[in-house]
Amino acid sequence: MSDGVHPFPHRHLTGIYGLQPHEILFLLDEAEQWVTLNRATAKHDERLFGLTQINAFFENSTRTLLSFEIAGKRLGMDVVNMAVAQSSVKKGETLIDTAVTLNAMRPDVIVIRHESSGASQLIAEKVDCPVLNAGDGRHEHPTQALLDALTIRRRRGRIENQVVAICGDVLHSRVARSNILCLTALNAEVRVVGPPTLLPRDIERMGVKVFTNLEDGIRDADVVMALRLQTERMHGGFIPSPREYHALYGLTPERIDRLAPGALVMHPGPMNRGVEITSALADDAVRSAITEQVEMGVAVRMACLDVLTRRRRKVEGWA
């Protein structure tokens, strides 16, 4: 997977797992220039001109797909989206056959989202170009963790020693796993908070503290991150009802004021307003960083696309 002595010696980005802290920080530092560019009137850089990016999304996504598409286009790439509804996956083609087919079209980077844990790694083993994981099952969603880390660093000044409470459906969340790996690598103190039915066993071995009571979990936190609760899990399956979930685990301005005043509030989106977070908190311009997360998403993805294609672009020092 890795070679050379570059600041980022990996061919692919399939997860935060396996990245060194300095490599994570390198990507965050690289992203800063793109934050600046994206805030300018002319948001274009031609350094990836002529390269082809395929976004292979086997699972529905609007926000992440759009974010990757904009990131690629702002760097001058030809971006092609493969939506699953139009693909032969529906006709029984295996994931590896799809990967080989995509590979034959000679893309320069493949961005993949898939409902199965491990899918992006499987594809990475079969193709010649860099693979960027945009979410695989419950496993990892590395660019989300990077954009969250960038948001925290910009808003709180640092990541080290920040107390970050990740609240909600940790069991089914790739965002939670990548964030745990990323934030613990950068020496934040990470807590996971949720009903026991939505916490995976032995999660504390990933270096986090586990709380089943929300108020204990967010007390004195510097960052409170809500996770999305999937609709199909709301009614009797893992929790009794959305109403009960909101009562026990919902993030409200009152709770934040009382237990973690000054905490930064985050959510990977899309939100269930009134379930895991109230509108009043989500839309709070001071405390909520939710729209900033989306903004950082484009910058972080530009950084990843740039860095992962440096070798094939024969950038000096990377060839």
Next chain:
Amino acid sequence: MSRALALRNARLVDPVAGTVREGCLLARDGVIEVLGDLDHITLRSSDAVADVRRAVVAPGLVDLGAFAIDLPGFTAGGITRAALMPDQAPALDDAALIQRAAAAGKPDVWIHPIAAATARLEGRELAEIGLMKAAGACAVATGRARIADAGVMHRLLSYAAALDMLVITHAEDEGLTGAAVATEGETATRLGLAAAPAAAEAMAVARDLMLAEDTGARLHFRQVTTARAFELIRAAKARGVRVTCGITPAHLMLSDIAMTGFRTFARLSPPLRCEDDRRAAIEAVRDGTVDVICSGHDPRGPEAKRLPFADAAPGMAGAETLLALSLNLVRDEVIDLPRLFALVSTNPARLLGLPGGRLEVGAAADLVIVDADAPWKIDADRMAGAAGNTPFDGLPVQGKVLRTIKGGQPLG
């Protein structure tokens, strides 16, 4: 008189007597005629005589529960009889299907089909197990899953008890396992795999022990893999329940960490367990709670394994590696050599009511010749059998099957 086979300079393993002794073996007309000393025997020029150079000569392996008829794999693994699971296409739920399966391996390897307990293995209506027994079924099995409905399982056990048929079941509570592909724990959590608590096994074992006790049936758990399930079986045996259990080398040698990197060859059913459960399994072999070590042979091609972990089919190709991996138990002094052959040959033969598993005059000359120390490396790309889906790819092992002999005839 037919041509005889004489093996000289052998280490003869008798699992029934529990002995290893040096000597010779003479087989004629498919049975063992002489054991020990050949000095008084006149061999004819047409007889085959081989000096096996102190190799182990033991009863051929009897594999309790293979999922495919894979003659090259069986022969390479020293398996002379394989009990075939009813999970075939179609399921072995009819006497004609049993008859056809029983003929599939002869003369090299004898296939002993196991009858499906319920029609299409759906766990609802009892299959014609009496007719299947008459057609040659050696036991009855619930298949890859257990029978969810306790009422159906109760009726199956009472009915099979009257026919004196062994009932082979799978121990996982389907409510707890659901769509899980792994055991709950750090590895499954890190990989983001749907996981079930290990207690799913003990719960299933507890229910079926109650039912076996109530009906007096002979019950065999094909694979038991957790400490708490072993405790239940140990206690049940002590109070006289007619229960036995088996395991595969995978659960004796690997823990759930083997799934790291989404290695689909380590996707098994039941899933690999935590290290504490693995150690408990070793202890259960040591103290005799485990009766059988089987291959669980389930060859799967790339179309079933080159997939994301959760989408891949469970199962491993185990026939060729069964003996070499099990020999680790002897080297680690968990059990001795005769006991090992009891676990892989004598016990399964006895449970299924099959000839074989014995090294004595008059017994069938179904034998395996093994160099117990020969080192080799398991290579998934160079397996003799139908597929190379082994979680032990690349593992150096010791113990090579030199020859498999069926009815006095060397195979392969």
